[in-house]
Amino acid sequence: MNGEHRYALTATWTGDLGSGTSGYRDYSRDVTLEVAGKPALLASSDKPFRGDPTRWNPEDLLVAALAECHLLSYLHACVQAGVVVTSYVDQATGLLREDSSSSAKFEEVVLHPRVTVASESMIEAAEAAHRTAHEWCFIARSVNFPVRHEPTVTVG
Incomplete structure (x- = not known):
């Protein structure tokens, strides 16, 4: 296992509720994590940090x-x-x-x-x-x- 191993993913914020980040409570913390060839992973922040508890954090x-x-x-x-x-x-x-x-x-x-x-x-x-x-x-x-x-x- 000599050498370098690089990993890449795309993290896309999907939480614009219509006014972007105009205020701390005005957007969702929803994110989609994607790696080529793999299913997308729905993520968010943890519930205490205003996230969606049904998603990975x-x-x-x-x-x-x-x-x-x-x-x-x-x-x-x-x-x-x-x-x-x-x-x-x-x-x-x-x-x-x-x-x-x-x-x-x-x-x-x-x-x-x-x-x-x-x-x-x-x-x-x-x-x-x-x-x-x-x-x-x-x-x-x-x-x-x-x-x-x-x-x-x-x-x-």
Whole structure:
């Protein structure tokens, strides 16, 4: 995986309610995110920031990116370790804290992967694979807040 990898998307604001951004309450935060060859993703700001709670928001997308990056890195680490994963479900959570200046930042994201492996002999290696996955996850390595893991590994 040497070299550069570039990613491109188009973010289109679709929230003009007739008077543009004439006032803070006069426009919607609706956005359409598009990547060539993929379905459009309807996005907005989070509800506390005057957004549409039925759409994806940047905070959701950040937590999702961290969870998916770890999941994919983990599956790769398991293959290399000889661990057969038969199920993986993560209930990831993120904590965004507002400060006194009405700004905010993520304090942490916690991944809660529930992994099922094929054999009891694989549990120890499956648990260790989470550490490897964390080292490999370039998105987790790119953020300036902790990404923690609280995994559960069972045999199925």
